[in-house]
Amino acid sequence: MTLYQKVIQTKAGDMLAIANETHLLMLHFINKPTIKDELQIVKQQLNTEILLTSNDILDNLELELNKYFNGKLNSFSTPIMFNFGTPFQQKVWRALCEIPYGETISYKQLAENIGQPTAFRAVANANGRNFLTILVPCHRVIAADGSIGGYSSGIERKELLLEIENNKNNTQCI
Structure with a gap:
């Protein structure tokens, strides 16, 4: 390969x-x-x-x-592959892909979405081990209290990504 x-x-x-x-x-x-x-x-x-x-x-x-x-794309067509990570991590990453553009959910909600409502700490850990930043939108997961929470590439970047996705003036194409 x-x-x-x-x-x-x-x-x-x-x-x-x-x-x-x-x-x-x-x-x-x-x-x-x-x-x-x-x-x-x-x-x-x-x-x-x-x-x-x-x-x-x-x-x-x-x-x-x-x-x-530039606010002109809200859905990626680049094909991705989960080659790395445990089956649990890959399950979390697939669930991340289901979070709609411009929306956020909590780690607890993400754990519930994969059918393991008490695994929110493990979900947060898997979220941080995502190999495909932005395309697998780990930045869309926030703390249960609505605060930004962590981001392995820096809170400023997470805030920027969320701002891009929340800008209602963006021309959004699929």
Whole structure:
């Protein structure tokens, strides 16, 4: 399997994207504290090196992220794949994908959505281990009291993403 990578500049900072020939496997902000560990997981689990070149998946992702950050896109078409994480984490990540654009839910609600209402701490942990920032919208999960809660790439970024999605003046396309 060949893996490709691209650094994508966004309004929230540079992002590193990793894809195979058919799916996006990882998307994170470059300065995420755990990005080196996650790159190591990608290399070890897939037993391959990552080429320093882009491909069609990554080029399309860059176009979509530019539209997203300019308020012109509310649904991504870039194909994603959950290659990493436990079955529980993958279940949480799939549930994150069901949170509508412009809406938020609590960690407790997310736990209820996956049928494990007492697992909100485990859900929060899985949320933080998401390999596909923005496309798997972990930023849409907030604390039960309505506060922003945590975000592995910084609260300021989470606030920016929520602001983009809550801007009612955005031209939203599917």
